[in-house]
Amino acid sequence: MKQAAIEALGAIYKKIPPDYRPGVKRIVFGTLLKAEGVVKGRRVHKARRVEFLDFEIAHLEPYEFLSPGKNEVLVEMECSTLSPGTERAVLCGLPGARRNFPYQPGYSSAGTVVKSGQRSGFQIGDRVAGRIKHVSHDTISPEFLFRIPDGVPFEEASFIELGIITLQGIRKAAIRPGERVAVIGQGIIGQMANRLARLLSPARVIAVAPSANRRSTALAPCGAHEYVSLREAPSSTESIKADVVIEAVGTPQAIETAMKSAKPGGRIVLLGSSRGLIRDIDLWNLAQCRSLDFIGAHITAIPEKESSTTMWTYRREGELFLRLLQERRLSVHELVTWRVRPEECNMVYEILSHGGDRHVGIVIHWKPGVESKPGITAPQS
Amino acid sequence: MDLLRIGIVGAGAIAQRNASEAMHSGASRVMGVFDVNAKVARDMARALSVRFFSTYEELLNNSEIEAVLISVPHHLHRSLSIQAAEAGKHVMVEKPIANNLEEADTMLSACRRHGVKLTVNYSFRYLPRIRKARALVAAGALGNITGVQILLHQYKDPGYWTGARSNSPDDWRASKAKCGGGFLIMNACHVTDYLAYITGLKVRRVYCEYATLGSPAEVEDIVSISYRFDNGAIGSLSASSIMRGVDQAEERIWGTNGTIVLDSAGLHVYSTRPIDGLRPGKVHHLKNFPERSWTADWVREFARAIRENATPEISGREAWENLAFISTAYRSLEEGKALEVPSYPDDVDS
Numbered sequence: 001m002k003q004a005a006i007e008a009l010g011a012i013y014k015k016i017p018p019d020y021r022p023g024v025k026r027i028v029f030g031t032l033l034k035a036e037g038v039v040k041g042r043r044v045h046k047a048r049r050v051e052f053l054d055f056e057i058a059h060l061e062p063y064e065f066l067s068p069g070k071n072e073v074l075v076e077m078e079c080s081t082l083s084p085g086t087e088r089a090v091l092c093g094l095p096g097a098r099r100n101f102p103y104q105p106g107y108s109s110a111g112t113v114v115k116s117g118q119r120s121g122f123q124i125g126d127r128v129a130g131r132i133k134h135v136s137h138d139t140i141s142p143e144f145l146f147r148i149p150d151g152v153p154f155e156e157a158s159f160i161e162l163g164i165i166t167l168q169g170i171r172k173a174a175i176r177p178g179e180r181v182a183v184i185g186q187g188i189i190g191q192m193a194n195r196l197a198r199l200l201s202p203a204r205v206i207a208v209a210p211s212a213n214r215r216s217t218a219l220a221p222c223g224a225h226e227y228v229s230l231r232e233a234p235s236s237t238e239s240i241k242a243d244v245v246i247e248a249v250g251t252p253q254a255i256e257t258a259m260k261s262a263k264p265g266g267r268i269v270l271l272g273s274s275r276g277l278i279r280d281i282d283l284w285n286l287a288q289c290r291s292l293d294f295i296g297a298h299i300t301a302i303p304e305k306e307s308s309t310t311m312w313t314y315r316r317e318g319e320l321f322l323r324l325l326q327e328r329r330l331s332v333h334e335l336v337t338w339r340v341r342p343e344e345c346n347m348v349y350e351i352l353s354h355g356g357d358r359h360v361g362i363v364i365h366w367k368p369g370v371e372s373k374p375g376i377t378a379p380q381s
Numbered sequence: 382m383d384l385l386r387i388g389i390v391g392a393g394a395i396a397q398r399n400a401s402e403a404m405h406s407g408a409s410r411v412m413g414v415f416d417v418n419a420k421v422a423r424d425m426a427r428a429l430s431v432r433f434f435s436t437y438e439e440l441l442n443n444s445e446i447e448a449v450l451i452s453v454p455h456h457l458h459r460s461l462s463i464q465a466a467e468a469g470k471h472v473m474v475e476k477p478i479a480n481n482l483e484e485a486d487t488m489l490s491a492c493r494r495h496g497v498k499l500t501v502n503y504s505f506r507y508l509p510r511i512r513k514a515r516a517l518v519a520a521g522a523l524g525n526i527t528g529v530q531i532l533l534h535q536y537k538d539p540g541y542w543t544g545a546r547s548n549s550p551d552d553w554r555a556s557k558a559k560c561g562g563g564f565l566i567m568n569a570c571h572v573t574d575y576l577a578y579i580t581g582l583k584v585r586r587v588y589c590e591y592a593t594l595g596s597p598a599e600v601e602d603i604v605s606i607s608y609r610f611d612n613g614a615i616g617s618l619s620a621s622s623i624m625r626g627v628d629q630a631e632e633r634i635w636g637t638n639g640t641i642v643l644d645s646a647g648l649h650v651y652s653t654r655p656i657d658g659l660r661p662g663k664v665h666h667l668k669n670f671p672e673r674s675w676t677a678d679w680v681r682e683f684a685r686a687i688r689e690n691a692t693p694e695i696s697g698r699e700a701w702e703n704l705a706f707i708s709t710a711y712r713s714l715e716e717g718k719a720l721e722v723p724s725y726p727d728d729v730d731s
Contacts, residue, residue: 019664053662057653346655350638 033064043067045074050134050345050364052103055093058349060342061102067115068139073122074115075145078154080134081108082362083162084187085250088352089275096275106134108161110154111366122147129157129322136342136366146318149326155339155363156325159192159332163321164314166192169271169297170200171317172310173244177201182242182261183224185249185272186214188361191335193246193271194224199329206240208261213358220334230257237261246271252278259286267293335361342366385409385684388446388470390437390461392416392425393549395475396452399502400429402676403450408684415440418549437461441468447687448473450680452502454553455561459484462499466491471687472499473680477570478700480561481708482723489697498686500693501700503574504679509670510648514634514641515579522652524638526580529616532631533569534624541622542598555598563600565591566707569620572632574703579641580634582610583702588719589710595623606710607719698725 016024037044044064051061068074087105089097109132113122120142122128131144148157166189175181181202183193186209197205207224209215215227228236237260247258250272258268259281287294299314307313312320324330337359340348345364351357387409389400396416403409413432416422426433434440440449441464448471451461458479462472472492478501479485492499505511518526544550553559560567577583587608591601603621610616614636631644639652647668652661659665679695686693702725709722 053660054653057662059655059661346653346661350653 030064033066037066040066040069042069045137045139047135047137048342049104049136049138050106050342050349052091052099052101052105052349054101056091056350056353058091058105058345060345063135065137065139068117068120070117070119072117072139072141073113073120073126073128073145074137074139075109075111075128075132076114076137077109077111077132077135077366079110079158079366080106080132080364081158081162081188082106082134082348082352082364083108084352084356084359084362085189085273087349088356089273091349091353094275095277096273104133104135107131108158109134110148110158110160127154127157129154129160130318131161134342134345134364144314146315146322149322152322152325153333155336155365156332157322158363159335159361160318160321162188162192163332164302164317165189165299166196166271167317167321168299168302168311169193169246169248169269170196171312172295172297173197173246173267173269174310175200175202175244178203179243180204180206180241180263182206182208182240182245182258184208184245184247184254184258184261186218186227186360187248187356188335189271190246190248191218191223191360192332193248194218195222195330195332197244197246198222198224199324202244206242206261208237208240208257214360217335217337217360222331223334242266244269248272250274250276252276252281256281256286259290259292262290262292264290265292266290267295269295269297271297273298332361336363338362340364382408382684382688385680385687386412386445386447387473387680388412388434388440388443388449389414389425389431389452390416390440390449390465391452391475392418392421393452393547396450397425399450399452399475399676400425402674403680404429405674406677406680406684408677408681412443412446413440416549421549424548437464441465441470447471448683451475454551454559455480455566456553456559459488462488463491466495466497466499469495469497471497471683473502473683474499475502476574476700477501477561477566477704477707478697479704480566482701482705485697485701485704489701492697498683498693499697500679500683500686500695501697502676502679503571503578503695503700503703504675505571505575506578506695507673507675507678507682508575509673510643510667511575511579513667513670514643514648517641517648517650517652517656518579518581518634520656521654522639522650522656523634523636523641524653526582526610526612526614526634526636528614528633528635529576529580529582529610530631530633531569531572531576531616531618531620532629533564533572533618533620534627534629535622536625536628537564537596537602537622539597542596555596555600557599560600562707562711563591563593563596563598563602563604564620564622565601565604565606565618565710566704567600568622569604569618570703570707573618573706574699576632576634577699577703580610582612582614583724584608584616584706584722585611586719586721587706587710587713589713591711591714604710608706608710701725 110129113126127148181197205224206226207218208228212229240261241263245258245262245268414426415434423433449465450473452475542555589606591604596602606618608616642649651664682694713720
């Protein structure tokens with residue numbers, strides 16, 4: 001019955017000319033949301049969010065949502081940090097990242113609780129960070145929310161999800177004091193890996209990247225000890241001889257670089273979301289003969305409830321990340337290369353879709369008053 | 382601003398239209414008319430309530446006249462323009478500037494030598510939809526332009542070629558010597574001009590095929606051109622005056638970030654960027670552009686350029702460059718190979 005109704009609605013929808021479909025959809029879903037609000041006794045709020053309208057097109061769109069239920073909170077956003085790898089993969093249709101459009105990107109934000117359900121566990125005025133999309137306001141379940149400790153700015157707290165992703169990889173790497181660590185890829189995850197690895201007293205953290213574009217942020221205080229640009233020194237990987245290699249890109253080429261950078265018996269942590277097909281990689285000589293260990297480390301495998309030595313829960317990793325920021329043992333503000341206004345999202349994602357230029361951390365500031373950082377490469381006209 | 386005092390040269394249908402628009406532009410005053418066909422010139426002068434000049438010299442000797450507006454067969458552009466320049470009159474000449482680059486060079490050089498300005502009637506540029514397209518391109522709606530396509534097809538009946546409907550019958554449009562070519566230099570030249578204006582691109586290399594397949598003329602009535610712009614973009618033009626029953630007039634410009642289609646309905650714009658308040662990722666149909674006289678705009682703009690001693694918006698240089706594209710296309714067929722389009726010499730003013 002339900003299936004038949006869905007099919008009937010689908011057939012009607014397909015008869016609507018394509019140009020009118022978004023409008024019809026907006027009206028239908030808007031009406032349904034209002035009806036749901038009436039039934040549940042909740043108000044409809046208006047906000048703005050970043051949407052990918054199609055491949056390589058981001059736009060700031062209005063949207064509506066319901067006020068929080070008993071277990072939820074309404075968060076007014078201050079900052080949301082882009083996850084360039086994941087978001088670019090969707091935006092550009094990279095292998096393994098197929099999504100339907102429109103698509104709402106983002107999963108790492110910070111803001112203030114402005115409404116709170118009775119059983120949410122949060123109070124109005126609480127500063128929170130967590131898995132939230134690029135939105136000005138939203139109703140959020142507390143499951144993926146953390147209280148921001150005193151002294152931690154919103155901008156740094158908005159790295160929360162990226163911090164959790166990186167921490168679980170670093171944990172699996174089990175870096176011991178004095179080991180040589182190579183981090184392949186110097187995007188935001190790679191550069192956070194540099195910093196978190198440094199906390200574990202390795203002998204040396206070597207940042208490896210295809211170009212010198214991100215050298216200055218990678219070598220900022222508390223970052224990597226050394227930077228290797230493959231464009232300038234393509235055969236330098238063999239001399240790295242790392243005990244641990246953290247692969248933070250996800251492409252077959254980066255995985256090959258990771259294998260070349262490891263010493264025999266070394267460990268390779270696959271932290272980047274793997275995309276693309278591996279062909280023509282000499283696994284025999286690169287990996288098998290050299291007894292390399294591969295360790296899968298994707299956030300989707302993180303345990304929900306119980307931690308182990310090598311795998312902590314999402315909540316525990318998040319709390320640790322915020323505590324490291326609070327205690328100043330970790331800082332990420334040096335990684336912010338571009339502070340942007342939400343209205344600039346189209347240009348920002350256009351640059352991202354072309355490789356992101358030299359940018360590492362791109363943070364959307366949702367409150368007025370933040371000037372876009374000068375000296376940014378504008379898209380080619 | 383003082384009205385620009387214009388002498389009208391030619392009294393054919395286009396000349397009459399140009400004179401009327403100039404009068405209504407609010408920027409000029411028509412002082413009189415000359416045509417070798419004295420009867421049509423006298424009739425036109427009477428209709429406009431202006432003076433009739435029996436010779437061109439008489440018109441040029443009139444000290445009140447500051448500029449001439451020449452609307453005559455193409456092969457006369459050179460001599461009439463040079464005479465005007467020598468008499469110290471600014472020159473407004475119908476398109477194309479001349480039949481070939483050598484003629485254009487001598488015209489521009491005479492104007493430079495005598496300190497007068499020259500403009501060519503590529504006034505379609507003043508159509509609001511053309512202006513809008515240019516503004517959208519300038520704002521980055523298309524990103525880097527990668528392709529241009531021109532489709533211009535219509536039917537010109539035998540009377541067009543013989544001048545049967547003209548008040549001053551003449552078959553000059555059918556003559557290669559008088560016209561320099563056919564549908565390309567006579568009609569499609571407007572489109573090639575305003576696409577250069579919209580895109581800011583210059584054609585570097587062309588290959589052309591043309592023929593006369595259905596008209597009582599020695600000039601071409603069908604033409605197809607492939608070309609490459611200076612930025613690497615690729616263009617094509619398909620035009621003819623022998624497509625019966627169904628006219629076609631459409632231009633497409635596309636780039637890394639969008640597409641613009643110009644047709645009789647207006648502008649159709651798609652961009653990945655939110656330009657001019659238009660939502661990205663959607664085709665917007667911009668219609669109902671205001672009606673305005675593009676010829677009057679052209680006259681107004683030239684009057685302003687003279688009063689402010691500025692380069693006219695439609696300069697001799699741009700008209701020369703359009704002719705360079707057209708004449709190289711013709712030469713390409715004649716030589717049977719792709720040819721480089723010559724650049725405007727940098728050591729001369731526009």
